[in-house]
Amino acid sequence: MKSFLNRTDQWALFLNIMCLLLLPGDVRVRSQVGFESERRGSHPYLYVDFRGLVLAAPSTESVSPWGCRCCRPLSFQRRLAVSPSLLCPSSRLTLCFLDDDYAGQAKCMLRKVGSWDFDIFLFDRLTNGNSLATLTAHLFNQYGLIELFQLDVIKLYRFLVLIQEDYHSHNPYHNAVHAADVTQAMYCYLQEPQLSSSLTSCDILLGILAAATHDLDHPGVNQSFLIKTNHHLASLYQNTSVLENHHWRSAVGLLRQAGLLEHLPVEDRQNLEMRLGSLILATDISRQNEYLSQFRSHLDQDDLNLQNSAHRHLVLQMALKCADICNPCRPWELSKQWSGKVTEEFFNQGDIEKKHGLEVSPLCDRQLDTVPNIQTGKMY
Numbered sequence: 001m002k003s004f005l006n007r008t009d010q011w012a013l014f015l016n017i018m019c020l021l022l023l024p025g026d027v028r029v030r031s032q033v034g035f036e037s038e039r040r041g042s043h044p045y046l047y048v049d050f051r052g053l054v055l056a057a058p059s060t061e062s063v064s065p066w067g068c069r070c071c072r073p074l075s076f077q078r079r080l081a082v083s084p085s086l087l088c089p090s091s092r093l094t095l096c097f098l099d100d101d102y103a104g105q106a107k108c109m110l111r112k113v114g115s116w117d118f119d120i121f122l123f124d125r126l127t128n129g130n131s132l133a134t135l136t137a138h139l140f141n142q143y144g145l146i147e148l149f150q151l152d153v154i155k156l157y158r159f160l161v162l163i164q165e166d167y168h169s170h171n172p173y174h175n176a177v178h179a180a181d182v183t184q185a186m187y188c189y190l191q192e193p194q195l196s197s198s199l200t201s202c203d204i205l206l207g208i209l210a211a212a213t214h215d216l217d218h219p220g221v222n223q224s225f226l227i228k229t230n231h232h233l234a235s236l237y238q239n240t241s242v243l244e245n246h247h248w249r250s251a252v253g254l255l256r257q258a259g260l261l262e263h264l265p266v267e268d269r270q271n272l273e274m275r276l277g278s279l280i281l282a283t284d285i286s287r288q289n290e291y292l293s294q295f296r297s298h299l300d301q302d303d304l305n306l307q308n309s310a311h312r313h314l315v316l317q318m319a320l321k322c323a324d325i326c327n328p329c330r331p332w333e334l335s336k337q338w339s340g341k342v343t344e345e346f347f348n349q350g351d352i353e354k355k356h357g358l359e360v361s362p363l364c365d366r367q368l369d370t371v372p373n374i375q376t377g378k379m380y
């Protein structure tokens with residue numbers, strides 16, 4: 001589908017939209033319609049309900065068991081989906097004024113987006129909690145993906161807001177800031193000279209999309225928890241890569257809901273969705289050895305050929321896996337903060353397990369475990 005705006009108009013609109021994302025007022029509006037106050041005081045497990053998850057865009061008019069008009073009780077963004085700002089973003093653009101102090105500093109940081117010491121926590125503060133949407137939009141622009149794939153900027157904006165809001169902000173670790181951090185790390189890897197000279201635009205699009213969506217709708221508990229509590233997602237995915245399958249399906253659902261790729265031929269779209277799944281599924285740490293031995297075998301035989309698309313895909317899988325667990329390799333000040341966050345999430349799971357009389361998972365006991373043993377345990 002051809003866009004209704006020319007490139008200059010699209011780009012001006014895109015910039016305005018990103019300004020809108022940076023507006024404190026926008027954050028305030030969202031918090032008013034969100035679930036934060038309803039969630040307060042309870043843990044994700046107590047209200048996690050993925051049953052509304054379907055690949056097709058669900059109706060926004062359905063009534064939840066809690067009586068509120070939304071299609072997924074946990075999905076804050078489903079209300080956003082029917083907000084006037086998304087249905088008619090141009091109507092708000094004239095009201096949009098950039099906060100020069102913060103946006104200027106955020107823009108300044110983006111000049112060094114390829115640096116390994118990029119402080120994603122600072123960037124998140126400077127963008128009013130919109131680090132994932134802002135960073136991903138910046139990378140799409142930097143690589144010229146909007147033009148190359150003839151993307152509609154309104155749909156792109158809608159998609160980026162949807163994915164950002166589908167991360168659970170109350171998760172200490174698996175939230176949108178982690179996704180933004182992984183996306184930034186992925187960008188660093190994609191910039192590696194040997195790799196960057198071989199990548200196609202499709203590889204880049206998938207690499208960024210996979211990084212941004214790889215933990216979508218993460219409930220803040222791990223797979224073994226879902227299995228031992230007989231969560232329906234564990235049954236749905238037959239106890240195999242339960243979370244990763246859910247992240248992938250959620251990403252596909254949001255891609256379709258936003259209609260971001262709907263102008264592409266069906267085969268291309270399906271191919272992109274499958275490859276996206278293959279990348280996200282590679283982040284399953286329990287299948288680590290599978291990928292490592294495959295990669296090691298290529299290195300041993302010295303037959304890795306980046307002109308071969310299957311080989312490039314394997315390298316992208318490895319890059320995403322590395323980006324996902326790169327926290328300990330970041331500068332100490334950043335690494336230390338991530339350690340605290342992942343520990344807090346593990347302990348929260350342990351607290352729920354104790355509360356429900358379940359066996360406490362390894363490294364999840366706040367009375368027995370410590371930050372150092374969790375870091376060395378590499379559970380996640």
Ligand SMILES: [Zn+2]
Nearest residue numbers: 182214215324
């Ligand atoms: Zn992750």
